[in-house]
Amino acid sequence: MSVAKTPVGGVSEACWAVVPLVRLRSVVCLLGRFPALAGVDLDVARGEIVLLTGPNGAGKTTLLRVLAGLLPVHRGEVEVLGQDLTIDRRAHRRGLGLVGHDTACYDDLTTRENLAFAARASGRDAANADVALERLGLTAQAGVTHGRLSAGQRRRLAIAVALCRDPQLLLLDEPHAGLDAAGRVLLDEIVAGAPGEGRTVLLASHELDLTRPLATREVAVVGGRASVLAARSVPDAPAEIPEPAK
Amino acid sequence: MSLAGEVMLVAGKDLRIEARARVTVSQVLPFGAIVLLLFAFALDPDRGRLAAVAPGLFWVAVLLAALLAIGRSFGIEQQNGARDGLRLSGIDGAAVFLGKTVAIGVQLLALEVVLGLGVAALYGVDVTSVPVLILAGLAATAGLAATGTLFGVLAAGLRTRETLLPLLLLPVITPVMLGATRAFESGLGGDASQAWPWIALLGLFAVLYLSVGVLAFGPLWEDT
Amino acid sequence: MSQRGRDQRGRDQGDQNTRLLNPLVAAGIGWATLVALVLVGLFGLWGAPPDKVQGDAQRLMYLHVPTAWLAYLAFFVTAVASALYLWPRTRARVWDRLAGVSAEVGVIFTALTLVLGSLWGRAVWGVWWAWDARLVTTAVLFFLYLGYLALRRVSGDPATGAKRNAIAALIAFIDVPIVHFSVNWWRTLHQQATVFNPALNPEIHGVMAATLWLGVLAFTLLYVFLVDRRYRLAALEDGLDDRELDRAIAARVGEVQTTGVS
Numbered sequence: 055m056s057v058a059k060t061p062v063g064g065v066s067e068a069c070w071a072v073v074p075l076v077r078l079r080s081v082v083c084l085l086g087r088f089p090a091l092a093g094v095d096l097d098v099a100r101g102e103i104v105l106l107t108g109p110n111g112a113g114k115t116t117l118l119r120v121l122a123g124l125l126p127v128h129r130g131e132v133e134v135l136g137q138d139l140t141i142d143r144r145a146h147r148r149g150l151g152l153v154g155h156d157t158a159c160y161d162d163l164t165t166r167e168n169l170a171f172a173a174r175a176s177g178r179d180a181a182n183a184d185v186a187l188e189r190l191g192l193t194a195q196a197g198v199t200h201g202r203l204s205a206g207q208r209r210r211l212a213i214a215v216a217l218c219r220d221p222q223l224l225l226l227d228e229p230h231a232g233l234d235a236a237g238r239v240l241l242d243e244i245v246a247g248a249p250g251e252g253r254t255v256l257l258a259s260h261e262l263d264l265t266r267p268l269a270t271r272e273v274a275v276v277g278g279r280a281s282v283l284a285a286r287s288v289p290d291a292p293a294e295i296p297e298p299a300k
Numbered sequence: 301m302s303l304a305g306e307v308m309l310v311a312g313k314d315l316r317i318e319a320r321a322r323v324t325v326s327q328v329l330p331f332g333a334i335v336l337l338l339f340a341f342a343l344d345p346d347r348g349r350l351a352a353v354a355p356g357l358f359w360v361a362v363l364l365a366a367l368l369a370i371g372r373s374f375g376i377e378q379q380n381g382a383r384d385g386l387r388l389s390g391i392d393g394a395a396v397f398l399g400k401t402v403a404i405g406v407q408l409l410a411l412e413v414v415l416g417l418g419v420a421a422l423y424g425v426d427v428t429s430v431p432v433l434i435l436a437g438l439a440a441t442a443g444l445a446a447t448g449t450l451f452g453v454l455a456a457g458l459r460t461r462e463t464l465l466p467l468l469l470l471p472v473i474t475p476v477m478l479g480a481t482r483a484f485e486s487g488l489g490g491d492a493s494q495a496w497p498w499i500a501l502l503g504l505f506a507v508l509y510l511s512v513g514v515l516a517f518g519p520l521w522e523d524t
Numbered sequence: 525m526s527q528r529g530r531d532q533r534g535r536d537q538g539d540q541n542t543r544l545l546n547p548l549v550a551a552g553i554g555w556a557t558l559v560a561l562v563l564v565g566l567f568g569l570w571g572a573p574p575d576k577v578q579g580d581a582q583r584l585m586y587l588h589v590p591t592a593w594l595a596y597l598a599f600f601v602t603a604v605a606s607a608l609y610l611w612p613r614t615r616a617r618v619w620d621r622l623a624g625v626s627a628e629v630g631v632i633f634t635a636l637t638l639v640l641g642s643l644w645g646r647a648v649w650g651v652w653w654a655w656d657a658r659l660v661t662t663a664v665l666f667f668l669y670l671g672y673l674a675l676r677r678v679s680g681d682p683a684t685g686a687k688r689n690a691i692a693a694l695i696a697f698i699d700v701p702i703v704h705f706s707v708n709w710w711r712t713l714h715q716q717a718t719v720f721n722p723a724l725n726p727e728i729h730g731v732m733a734a735t736l737w738l739g740v741l742a743f744t745l746l747y748v749f750l751v752d753r754r755y756r757l758a759a760l761e762d763g764l765d766d767r768e769l770d771r772a773i774a775a776r777v778g779e780v781q782t783t784g785v786s
Binding site for chain 2: 671672678696707709
């Protein structure tokens with residue numbers, strides 16, 4: 055794993071060894087007046103692949119959006135990539151990629167235009183767009199406007215958008231939804247290869263058969279709270295993770 | 301990337317989307333034109349009143365069309381959660397503000413040229429000073445685009461944004477309406493020298509709200 | 525750090541205090557307002573002499589001028605409170621509430637100013653509405669703050685909503701001088717003062733001036749009284765919301781225990 059990534063916000067490299075990449079303490083997050091997160095504690099170390107499981111409405115999406123700095127927290131402490139998000143929710147954003155339920159793309163721009171805009175807006179080279187296009191097998195759709203892409207192609211594009219930002223922290227929210235078999239293989243390769251590329255992954259998913267073998271750790275999110283179900287140090291070891299309690 | 305680079309990136313993106321989707325050209329512009337036509341019905345063209353009130357009617361038509369253009373500018377950010385993508389890119393709020401202002405301003409200028417020709421043809425006005433019209437048009441458009449972008453983001457995340465935007469924006473831009481109409485009266489058949497104080501007022505308004513937008517847009521863009 | 529996290533909504537600052545004024549002071553102001561208003565009524569209707577030119581219609585001035593002054597004061601307070609909310613060191617929900625409450629009272633006083641001005645205009649000028657600079661500016665002001673209040677009503681998350689409202693209040697406030705200036709300019713350039721003939725303006729002296737000042741005092745007291753009452757209501761409503769929120773969080777945590785995980 056390359057540790058040579060430039061830390062965001064000028065934190066010295068020595069710090070990275072001790073400070074976890076993600077650190078949440080008693081985080082409460084409100085959606086309107088509903089406490090979507092009701093006291094989450096979570097630490098994620100560099101190079102981990104953390105699987106977030108839990109029923110619908112448990113707070114997985116909210117948790118990922120809090121980590122991305124898109125939602126303010128009501129109470130508690132949030133540190134991501136060495137930045138305190140209760141002070142500044144913007145500073146760490148150029149170090150992360152989020153694949154959410156939507157593609158965050160414009161309907162009237164083509165696949166390549168959307169990707170190039172995402173890369174350049176994130177301060178990256180527009181050439182990243184072509185690399186991501188090829189990696190996700192979207193080269194044939196490069197000139198197609200977003201509005202005319204199929205659901206599966208949009209999902210691939212969403213992943214490409216996150217990758218073209220060259221993130222240290224990859225946040226994936228149900229990334230398998232709508233992907234065909236080939237797409238799932240691609241996604242699994244990207245997730246499994248992430249630590250080798252210096253990326254840490256948080257992955258919310260219901261596709262446990264696919265994602266469990268990839269994860270170094272499984273965290274159950276239920277009722278707006280997170281608890282560690284199982285942890286493994288070797289990603290390649292066979293899965294021996296208990297079923298989440300009902 | 302420099303601030304100017306980011307501004308051009310955002311403005312270029314918005315204008316490219318407009319070039320593809322042509323919502324301003326195919327919907328907002330015809331709307332402005334029909335408003336001009338309806339004024340003629342309301343004010344009986346035979347009595348020669350239209351030429352006298354043409355500047356006011358022109359700017360009311362531009363204003364109504366601007367409301368649609370502003371709504372559209374923030375509407376495209378609601379597609380597929382695009383706004384989240386733009387926020388995640390870490391781009392500066394001031395750059396988003398200026399970029400969107402430039403894009404709205406360019407569209408409004410194009411709209412004003414076409415509607416202006418329409419007014420000249422339909423209402424039969426005499427042009428006395430072209431520089432006055434151009435300068436007043438530019439200054440008023442800058443002020444209109446800046447306040448529009450500012451209130452656009454203020455209302456963007458809210459449930460009642462379509463109805464809230466006009467209520468918030470129209471009282472604030474009273475000085476723009478007033479200044480632009482007076483300046484145009486001077487440039488269309490009036491005494492051109494009387495226009496300069498109004499153009500100065502329009503310029504001041506534009507500079508003031510561009511500065512406010514640069515400061516205030518970021519927090520509004522993040523939090524709403 | 526944890527303190528900072530807790531303070532994100534300004535929840536912990538000044539929340540125990542649901543009163544703006546000490547209850548005794550508030551009660552004193554309430555009675556003083558009542559007495560002052562009664563005195564304004566007595567002096568305005570009988571104590572002060574009728575105006576030489578306008579006759580009894582001029583007596584509307586004792587209400588019209590104070591309400592107009594109060595409207596401007598109220599919006600000024602809204603602007604100051606909004607600025608204090610935006611300034612990180614003074615950020616507290618007190619300022620957000622005060623800004624909203626003061627704007628509400630201000631809008632009511634603005635409406636009253638317009639109605640009284642219109643009645644006065646009907647009696648003196650013979651028209652309900654004249655395109656006078658002061659009237660037009662006041663009307664724009666009314667809509668400016670009506671929009672602000674509409675915005676306040678649709679806020680989502682309390683913390684982000686408060687910040688948005690404060691910014692909107694300041695944007696509206698800096699517009700007031702420009703509106704005033706441009707409208708003034710417009711009316712003086714295009715129409716010589718026909719309605720505001722100086723000869724028609726009331727000459728103010730003696731009892732009339734005293735009555736006017738009494739009116740200003742009475743309405744200022746009324747403003748303080750109304751803001752204090754309305755503030756208390758707003759603070760209690762917020763307290764209720766907070767309690768509901770704590771209950772919702774507790775229920776959400778309870779959800780975990782009943783499902784058996786953790």
